[in-house]
Amino acid sequence: MDGINAQFxxxxxxxxxxxxxxxxxRGVTALFGHSGSGKTTLLRCLAGLxxxxxxxxxxxxxIWQDKDTWLPTHQRPIGYVFQEASLFAHLNVLGNLNxxxxxxxxxxxxxxxxxxxxxxxxxLLERKPDTLSGGERQRVGIARTLAVGPEILLMDEPLAAxxxxxxxxxxxxxxxxxxxxxxxxxxxxxxxDEVARLADHIVAMDGGRVVAHGPLGETLARLDLPIRLGEDxxxxxxxxxxxxxxxxxxxxxxxAGGGLWTRDRGLPTGKRVRVRVLARDVSLAVHHPEPSSIxxxxxxxxxxxxxxxxxxxxxVRVQVGASQLVARLTRxxxxxxxxxxxxxxxxxIKSVALME
Amino acid sequence: xxxxSSLILALLAIxxxxxxxxxxxxxxxxxxxxxxxxxxxxxxxxxxxxxxFGSTGKLYAxxxxxxxxxxxxxxxxxxxxxxEKEGKAVTGTRFTxxxxxxxxxxxxxxxxxxxxxxxxxxxxxxxxxxxxxxxPYGAAAIEMLTGLKLLAAVQPKFVQGESIAQAFxxxxxxxxxxxxxxxxxxxxxxxxxxxSGWIVPGELHEPILQDAVVLAKGKDNPAAxxxxxxxxxPRAHAIITSFGYALR
Amino acid sequence: xxxxxxxxxxxxxxxLAGIATLILLVLGPPIAWLLARSRSWxxxxxxxxxxxxxxxxxxxxxxxxxxxxxxxxxxxxLTTALGIGTLPFTFWGLVVASVFYSLPFMVQPLQNxxxxxxxxxxxxxxxxxxxxxxxxxxxxxxxARPGFITAGILTFAHTxxxxxxxxxxxxxxxxxxxxxxxxxxxxxxxxxxADAHRLAAVMLTFxxxxxxxxxxxxxxxxxxx
Numbered sequence: 001m002d003g004i005n006a007q008f009x010x011x012x013x014x015x016x017x018x019x020x021x022x023x024x025x026r027g028v029t030a031l032f033g034h035s036g037s038g039k040t041t042l043l044r045c046l047a048g049l050x051x052x053x054x055x056x057x058x059x060x061x062x063i064w065q066d067k068d069t070w071l072p073t074h075q076r077p078i079g080y081v082f083q084e085a086s087l088f089a090h091l092n093v094l095g096n097l098n099x100x101x102x103x104x105x106x107x108x109x110x111x112x113x114x115x116x117x118x119x120x121x122x123x124l125l126e127r128k129p130d131t132l133s134g135g136e137r138q139r140v141g142i143a144r145t146l147a148v149g150p151e152i153l154l155m156d157e158p159l160a161a162x163x164x165x166x167x168x169x170x171x172x173x174x175x176x177x178x179x180x181x182x183x184x185x186x187x188x189x190x191x192x193d194e195v196a197r198l199a200d201h202i203v204a205m206d207g208g209r210v211v212a213h214g215p216l217g218e219t220l221a222r223l224d225l226p227i228r229l230g231e232d233x234x235x236x237x238x239x240x241x242x243x244x245x246x247x248x249x250x251x252x253x254x255x256a257g258g259g260l261w262t263r264d265r266g267l268p269t270g271k272r273v274r275v276r277v278l279a280r281d282v283s284l285a286v287h288h289p290e291p292s293s294i295x296x297x298x299x300x301x302x303x304x305x306x307x308x309x310x311x312x313x314x315x316v317r318v319q320v321g322a323s324q325l326v327a328r329l330t331r332x333x334x335x336x337x338x339x340x341x342x343x344x345x346x347x348x349i350k351s352v353a354l355m356e
Numbered sequence: 357x358x359x360x361s362s363l364i365l366a367l368l369a370i371x372x373x374x375x376x377x378x379x380x381x382x383x384x385x386x387x388x389x390x391x392x393x394x395x396x397x398x399x400x401x402x403x404x405x406x407x408x409f410g411s412t413g414k415l416y417a418x419x420x421x422x423x424x425x426x427x428x429x430x431x432x433x434x435x436x437x438x439x440e441k442e443g444k445a446v447t448g449t450r451f452t453x454x455x456x457x458x459x460x461x462x463x464x465x466x467x468x469x470x471x472x473x474x475x476x477x478x479x480x481x482x483x484x485x486x487x488x489x490x491x492p493y494g495a496a497a498i499e500m501l502t503g504l505k506l507l508a509a510v511q512p513k514f515v516q517g518e519s520i521a522q523a524f525x526x527x528x529x530x531x532x533x534x535x536x537x538x539x540x541x542x543x544x545x546x547x548x549x550x551x552s553g554w555i556v557p558g559e560l561h562e563p564i565l566q567d568a569v570v571l572a573k574g575k576d577n578p579a580a581x582x583x584x585x586x587x588x589x590p591r592a593h594a595i596i597t598s599f600g601y602a603l604r
Numbered sequence: 605x606x607x608x609x610x611x612x613x614x615x616x617x618x619x620l621a622g623i624a625t626l627i628l629l630v631l632g633p634p635i636a637w638l639l640a641r642s643r644s645w646x647x648x649x650x651x652x653x654x655x656x657x658x659x660x661x662x663x664x665x666x667x668x669x670x671x672x673x674x675x676x677x678x679x680x681x682l683t684t685a686l687g688i689g690t691l692p693f694t695f696w697g698l699v700v701a702s703v704f705y706s707l708p709f710m711v712q713p714l715q716n717x718x719x720x721x722x723x724x725x726x727x728x729x730x731x732x733x734x735x736x737x738x739x740x741x742x743x744x745x746x747x748a749r750p751g752f753i754t755a756g757i758l759t760f761a762h763t764x765x766x767x768x769x770x771x772x773x774x775x776x777x778x779x780x781x782x783x784x785x786x787x788x789x790x791x792x793x794x795x796x797x798a799d800a801h802r803l804a805a806v807m808l809t810f811x812x813x814x815x816x817x818x819x820x821x822x823x824x825x826x827x828x829x
Contacts, residue, residue, distance in 0.1 A: 049727055073730035074738075080731035086724050090746040099742070100732030148732055413793035482693055487776065490793040515693045515775025518793065526775065531674040531692040 002026075002060050004152070004184070008045045010052035010208075017041050017052065017208040025060060027200035028178050028185045030216075032192075038208035039188045043154050046186065047080050048073035059152065074103075079150030081158045085141030087129035093140050094125040100148035115146040118180065119173050135166035139173060146177075153177070153185040159194060174198055175355075192232035196220075196276045197355045221317060221324040233308070233315060234278035235326055241271045250295075253354065257321025258298045262352050274355040279315055282327035285346040286337050296349040300325065302341050305334070314339075318347055325349075377404045378579035379424050381415045383431035383566065384521040385456065385493065385538035389599045390429060396595070397586045403579040411519035413490035419444060419571060426574025427583050429453060429566065431520070432492040436569035449570035453587045454601040456564030457539035458496050461553040463528050472554035474534065475506055483513045484526035484535035493520045496561040497536035503560055527551075539600035546598075558602075565604070610803050612779050613787040620695070620783060621763035624702035628710040628759050629752075631703070636714035637740070654711050657704060666772025669701050673773065693775035698783070701773055702763045709758040717751020718744065754818065761814045764807070 002025035010017040017038045023029050031039035044050040046057065048064070048071060057065040064071040087096050101112055116122050119139040129137060138158055145153065158174070159167045171194070177185065178198055189195050195202060195216070202220070203213040212219055221235045242254035244264055251264040253275055260275060267273065289297060300320040308315050314334050316327045325347060329339065339345070382390045387409050394405040410418070412431045419425055419439060428445070430436050433452065439445040460475065462468045467480075474480065486494035494516075501507040515531075517523035520538050527535030528551075539555060542548050568587060574580030586592055593603060606614070639651050657665060672679045673691040680690045691697030721744060729739040745752075767785040774781030776790070784807060791800035 047731060049730070072735075073727070074733050074735050078731060080728075082724065082728065084724075086728045088725060088728070088743060088747070090743075090749070099729075099734070103733035103738070105733075144732070411793060413795060416795065417792055481689075482775070484775070487790065487793065489790070515777060518771060518776070518789065522771075525670075526692075529670055529674045530676050531670060531690065531773075532775075 005058040007056045008052040009054040015208060019210050021210055024201055025184050028187055028198050029201040029203060030195040030199035031186060031188045031203050031205060032195050033205035034190060037205040039205045040156055043156050043186060043188050047078055047154055048076055077151040079145035079148050079153045081142050081145050081155040083157050084161050085137035087137055087140060089129055093127050096140060097144050097147050100144060104148045112147045115143040118176060119143040134162050135169045138170055152183055155187045157188050196236045221326055231280060233326060234276060237275045237323055239273050239275045241267045241269050241273060244269060255323055257323035260349060260352050261295045262354050265354060276353040277325055277349060279326040279328040281350040282325055283348045284327050285348060288346050294348045294350055298347045300345055300347045302339055302343045302345055304341055318345060320347060376579050377406060378426050378577060378583045379406050380427045381425040382407050382409050382429045383412045384409055384519045385431055385540055386429055389595050392595045393592050396591055397583060401582055403582055405583050411490060424573055426571055426577055426580040428571055429568045431566055433565040433567040436567040440569060444572050445569040446575050449584060450567055452565045452604040453568045454566045454596050455604060456566055457600050458493055458556040459537060459539045459553045460534060461527060461537050461542050461551055462534050463530055463551045465552050468552040468554050475510060478509060480533040482515045482532035483510055484515050484517055484523040484532035486517050486520040486523045491520050492564045493536060493538050496564050499561040500556055543600035606802055609778060610787060613782055613784045617764055617783040620698055620702060621760045623699050624706055624763045625756055625760045627703050628706060632710035632714055636711045636718055639715045640718035655708050658708050662768025663772060665705060666769040670773050673697060692773045693777060693781060695780050697773055698770055698781055701769045702766060705766055705769050706759045706762045709762045710755045713751050713755035717748035721747050757814055757818055761811060
């Protein structure tokens with residue numbers, strides 16, 4: 001009863017949204033897809049900013065929309081972060097932060113102070129929006145949303161309007177939200193990198209429909225994921241820092257299937273991290289390989305094979321302990337090695353991306 | 357090229373066809389008779405009279421500032437005299453073409469009695485009058501009211517039109533119950549065209565002498581002289597009196 | 605320099621323009637809001653009606669107002685039934701006429717201001733718990749402030765410049781309906797050109813200063829971001 005059940009049908013000229021979803025009531029759920037896939041429209045339906053012709057929306061046991069019910073946006077206990085911060089130009093930062101706070105009747109799970117601290121905007125309070133940088137504006141926008149005390153946070157590509165530098169500035173704050181807020185976050189994105197860093201669940205959308213959804217690790221490891229990720233194909237593993245080698249400046253992160261050596265980023269042992277392993281960085285060998293520059297070699301078993309975007313390429317899913325990795329091979333090398341389900345293989349991992 | 361030049365020739369022909377046309381400025385109260393007279397004038401002489409209407413004061417301002425009028429039919433006698441003195445009218449062409457008659461008129465058929473006693477009763481809200489500073493009919497009305505010692509009583513009820521035409525408009529739409537207007541505005545062929553009225557006896561005010569004059573611009577236009585002369589013909593006189601004007 | 609009657613006319617003009625502007629500041633925003641936000645079919649006809657005084661000769665408006673507000677007109681019969689009497693030749697009659705006459709000068713700048721605010725600030729306000737009514741006062745009005753200043757100045761100045769309509773329904777009563785523009789007209793009619801010059805110069809200076817103030821005001825875009 002603590003989840004979100006959403007059914008929407010919406011007919012626009014040239015676009016149809018048709019979804020029937022059960023979303024988890026905690027963690028970050030990424031609505032993922034190309035532009036035009038309907039992810040933002042779905043988010044707006046959840047917020048009540050669009051009114052679908054047919055719809056039913058239940059949030060933690062409360063009906064927000066059905067045949068006879070329509071809770072207007074301003075009565076829904078949501079927080080919404082838009083692509084651009086959309087701060088009110090006539091108010092300074094504090095005025096913007098107070099706008100929703102003054103009107104909110106829901107429990108203040110995140111107080112104003114906490115929101116200011118979380119987003120690091122204490123020094124900006126007296127400034128007018130037009131004197132802020134894009135990154136600062138978006139941080140204020142997020143804090144303004146948090147200050148309302150939402151029971152669910154809806155974020156519409158909050159980083160899309162920012163350049164790489166600003167993205168790097170804000171991502172850590174979003175990761176803190178993920179770790180520190182007890183409320184569900186629905187996060188619209190078309191960036192696999194953002195999704196890998198932030199999401200616990202993923203809803204993949206295409207042409208106004210949901211094409212796949214589930215926990216992040218499992219869903220990304222599915223070879224039949226209807227959305228082609230191309231160079232971004234890969235998996236995300238939950239791991240813990242197990243050992244730090246100060247002599248070689250390396251750290252070992254342990255996941256359910258083994259350990260991977262990576263550059264030491266100064267993280268303490270025991271720290272929970274995420275590791276993203278892209279399919280293009282994984283290769284397979286039938287015999288235990290000779291010593292090479294590749295540090296990370298794990299034993300696994302081929303689980304399944306599937307075609308990739310290019311006819312010369314294959315994606316191979318390999319079971320490693322309790323985890324799964326995806327490797328990209330050429331069809332020829334797969335044929336030469338006799339890669340088939342059940343074959344024991346050595347998995348060589350060239351590089352991993354570590355995310356706190 | 358050929359078509360263009362013939363077009364230019366045609367335009368020149370129109371511009372120079374002025375010779376038998378006369379531009380006449382007419383005081384507003386004389387609008388209706390002037391139209392009839394102009395039609396007769398064209399029929400009998402072949403000249404064409406182009407009429408412009410307005411209050412005497414406004415027409416004076418326009419003439420002083422170079423308006424192309426050639427004959428002026430004013431609502432008074434001092435404006436044509438002033439123009440003559442200023443050299444904007446041809447000396448010796450001034451004459452009284454009509455003597456105006458003032459009427460207390462109401463659009464309501466039963467309201468105005470034969471003696472104008474309604475003025476004394478005060479039983480009305482608005483009395484429309486032409487601006488007495490600029491309109492002779494307004495000035496005559498003030499003179500009459502002063503003589504009858506009624507001015508102080510009725511002045512608070514004045515609503516002032518910029519000309520006699522607007523005073524009539526206020527009354528004819530019923531917004532003012534009473535008005536002082538020119539008889540010519542409500543009179544045709546011996547009777548009132550509508551409403552009720554009291555024709556103010558001529559001895560109660562100075563006569564409203566309406567003078568005509570040939571303007572400086574019309575000095576060399578034979579049609580201007582012809583129109584001025586036509587106003588004195590029996591046919592023109594008949595038209596003028598049919599609208600309730602007197603003659604000198 | 606200016607005579608007492610001139611000063612009386614100026615004061616009357618300022619009162620008329622001020623009251624008409626205040627009334628339009630109440631009536632204008634809802635109409636402008638409807639025009640800016642509605643996608644209904646009647647948006648076109650309503651917009652056209654509001655804009656009519658821009659193209660109509662004042663004499664047409666004045667003529668119809670004179671007929672409508674007169675004792676035989678529908679408005680006149682209503683006001684008579686209400687015990688107000690008829691409106692022509694009264695100060696409040698001029699106020700009513702000015703409200704019609706200056707309506708587009710209030711509505712159109714406001715409509716532009718509302719349209720330039722766009723959808724986003726309204727959506728943001730809704731997600732921050734503001735009801736539509738609340739949003740109008742706490743977001744739309746402050747963001748449209750430059751539009752309100754423009755609309756107010758234009759409405760006031762345009763009402764000051766009103767002549768044809770006043771002439772048609774005013775009756776030129778000193779202190780009641782004889783506004784400055786009519787007073788100038790009278791001076792000209794009376795051939796008192798020196799008097800006309802003095803008052804006309806005051807009007808010219810006023811109009812120029814108003815427009816100068818508008819065109820040199822630091823432009824501050826109403827942005828939602």
